[in-house]
Amino acid sequence: MLHVGGARTALFSWAYARRHKGVFVLRIEDTDQERSTLENEQTILESLKWLDLDWDEGPFYQMKRLDRYREVAETWLKEGKAYHCYCSKEELDAMREAQIARGEKPRYDRRWRDSKDTPPAGRTPVIRFKNPLSGDVTWNDAVKGTVTVSNDELDDLVLIRTDGLPTYNFAVVIDDVDMSITHVIRGDDHVNNTPRQINLYAALGAPTPTFGHVPMLLGHDGQKLSKRHGAVSVTQFRDEGYLPEAVVNYISRLGWSHGDEEIFSREKLIEWFDLEHVSRSPARWDSEKLKWINAEYLKRLTDADIAGRLQSAKPEVYKFIASVMDPVAMTAAGRAKFQLLTDHEAFLMAMAEPSHADDAAKEHLNEAGRAVLKEVKARLEALPEWTAPAISAALKQTVADLKVKMPQVMMPFRAALTGLTQTPAIDAIAAALRKDVAIGRIGRAIGT
Numbered sequence: 528m529l530h531v532g533g534a535r536t537a538l539f540s541w542a543y544a545r546r547h548k549g550v551f552v553l554r555i556e557d558t559d560q561e562r563s564t565l566e567n568e569q570t571i572l573e574s575l576k577w578l579d580l581d582w583d584e585g586p587f588y589q590m591k592r593l594d595r596y597r598e599v600a601e602t603w604l605k606e607g608k609a610y611h612c613y614c615s616k617e618e619l620d621a622m623r624e625a626q627i628a629r630g631e632k633p634r635y636d637r638r639w640r641d642s643k644d645t646p647p648a649g650r651t652p653v654i655r656f657k658n659p660l661s662g663d664v665t666w667n668d669a670v671k672g673t674v675t676v677s678n679d680e681l682d683d684l685v686l687i688r689t690d691g692l693p694t695y696n697f698a699v700v701i702d703d704v705d706m707s708i709t710h711v712i713r714g715d716d717h718v719n720n721t722p723r724q725i726n727l728y729a730a731l732g733a734p735t736p737t738f739g740h741v742p743m744l745l746g747h748d749g750q751k752l753s754k755r756h757g758a759v760s761v762t763q764f765r766d767e768g769y770l771p772e773a774v775v776n777y778i779s780r781l782g783w784s785h786g787d788e789e790i791f792s793r794e795k796l797i798e799w800f801d802l803e804h805v806s807r808s809p810a811r812w813d814s815e816k817l818k819w820i821n822a823e824y825l826k827r828l829t830d831a832d833i834a835g836r837l838q839s840a841k842p843e844v845y846k847f848i849a850s851v852m853d854p855v856a857m858t859a860a861g862r863a864k865f866q867l868l869t870d871h872e873a874f875l876m877a878m879a880e881p882s883h884a885d886d887a888a889k890e891h892l893n894e895a896g897r898a899v900l901k902e903v904k905a906r907l908e909a910l911p912e913w914t915a916p917a918i919s920a921a922l923k924q925t926v927a928d929l930k931v932k933m934p935q936v937m938m939p940f941r942a943a944l945t946g947l948t949q950t951p952a953i954d955a956i957a958a959a960l961r962k963d964v965a966i967g968r969i970g971r972a973i974g975t
Contacts, residue, residue, distance in 0.1 A: 529574040529575070529760060529761045530761070531744060531752065531759075531778065531781075531812065532714055532743070532744050532752065534578065534761050535741070535778045535779075535782070536712060536714060536741065537575060538578070538580060538775060538778055539712045539739075539741060539783070539800070540710075540712045541580045541581075541582075542796050543802065544583075544710075545797045546800050546801070549710075550583045550584055551580075551582050551583050551584075552584045552585050552587070552706055552708065553587070554585055554589070554706075555568055555585075555587065555588045555589070556589050556695065556698065556699065557588055557589055557590050558590060558693055558695070563590075572586065574760065574761035577761065577771050578771050578774065578775055579793070587706070589693070589698050592698075592701075593691070593693070595701060595705070596686075596697065596698055596701055597687065599731070600686050600697075603654075603686075608657055609656050609686060610639060610640055610655055610657060610683075611652035611653070611654060611655075612638075612639040612640075612652055612653050612654075612655045612685075613639055613646045613647050613652045614638070614639065622635070622636055632680075635655075635683055637682070639655070640655070640657065652689070653685045653686075653687060653688055653689055654686045655683040655684065656683055656685075657683060658682065658723070659726060660678060662677075663676065663677050663678065664676050664678065664681075664726060666721065666725060666735065666738060667737075668739060668740055669710075669712075669738065669803075669805075670741055670802055670807060671715070671718070671740055674721070678722075678726075681723055681726070684696055684697070684723050685697075695720075696723050696724055696727070699724065700724050700728060700731070701731075703728075704728070704731055708736050709736055709737065710737045710738075710739065711736045711737070711738050711739070712741060712802070713738075713739075713740060713741070714740065714743060715740040715741060715742055715743060716743060721738055721740075739802045739805065741782055741783075742782045742805075742806055742807060742808055742809045742810055743810075744781060744809065744811075744812055745809045745810065745811050745812065747811060747813065767867060767869060768869030768871075769821050769867060769868070770821055770824050770825065770836075770868065772792075772793065773817070773823075774817070774821075775793060775796070776791065776796075776820055777816065777817045779800070781810040782806045782808075782810040783800070783804055783805045785799040785804065789820070790820065818867070819866075821866060822865070825862070825865050825866070825868075830856075830858040831855050833858050833862065833868070833871055834855045834858045837854070837868065837871060837872055838854075840868070844872065844876070847879065848875045848876065850879075851880075851960060851964045852878060852961060853959050854875060856955070856959035857874075857878055858871060858875070859955070859959075860951050860952060860959050861874040861950075861956075864951075877945070878945065881947070881968075882946055885946060885948075887948045888941075888945075888946050888948050891938040891941075891942040891948070892943065892972055895935070896938070896939035897972065897973040899925070899929065899931070899935060899939050899940075900939050900940065900969050900972055900973045901973055901975075903922065903925050903939075903940055903969065904966060904970065906921040906925060907921055907965070910962075913962040914958055915955045915957070916954075918954045922940065922954065939972075940953060940957075941953045943969045943972035944956065944968050944969070
């Protein structure tokens, strides 16, 4: 699935492509058969669409390009750039254990690289790349600066596994060349892959793309971001009630910034984004900061916009809510405390289908409270206009006529309508409800 780190990488790539009038390519790297599922694939596409990261080409699927990878591998075998390796898993394990025992870095010892031995009968080989045995690999990373790795540190990479599938490092290089990729932005956990891949570009006689390795994401405790920090899939943010524009705003600032700007539009991100201001230091995930940014974006939406998002996301829920109230008016009544769209949904549902009055509310529906509500009900039924000012005036007139204090009217009224003792302005809530619904709730509270 698409998690926070992958979403940020996609966002940086998208923003860079948009700023430079480039092409944003979507590639589904699905050769890991255990982790690649149709569900995960659909979640990736769904997540990118929700974030509005529109792609220009693709999606391309590596599993549909297996013939191309095999073609290159076979060509390299003929050209002497690759070779068959017949080592069994047990032999490789023993090789590594012996190297570790000698205090050496564990790696494949190239025993089949130039071997003339007869291959073991019935054993399917892998295809390995003949990595250069000397020299260095150097690249100018767009984020990390100049990086140099000695070829002595690299072993002969497996290109094609025994099951016929390509390895990640091999497939992505072929894809990059075939798709004319000029820039690769990815997490710095891929830095160790880059020198291996650069040698593969050279073997193809192809130019090396510009690489930009962005810093890893850490949790609040400084450890690598994981599920225990709330590092969830993008679709979970959607389900929890975050706005896509707020999520984009927040994750764009994880390791990149433009001065002191906290809240900015997608258009500003495109105008400002560059790799020069991507930090080399890890960024920290802050769930509370994300929630704050989301609340700020909610404040900028109109009541109709907020209600409309619920209608788009959950049409059946919205249909039920609209059957008992004006959703836009009820949104206006309660939105002051909304941080998430789920807060909005929960509030409207609570007003649409209130639970039975809690113990505190029931105290206000005693004999005295019911007597007050009879007076309130009669006045509300007589109102020619069902508006918050008209309802408020009727409640105040009841207070004056009964010569009681305001809470002696308002509390039974609130308890009858909502089953609660604390709500936003109750006259606005009442006005947002259909008149017959509000009058009906009062009637049930007083037993009529």
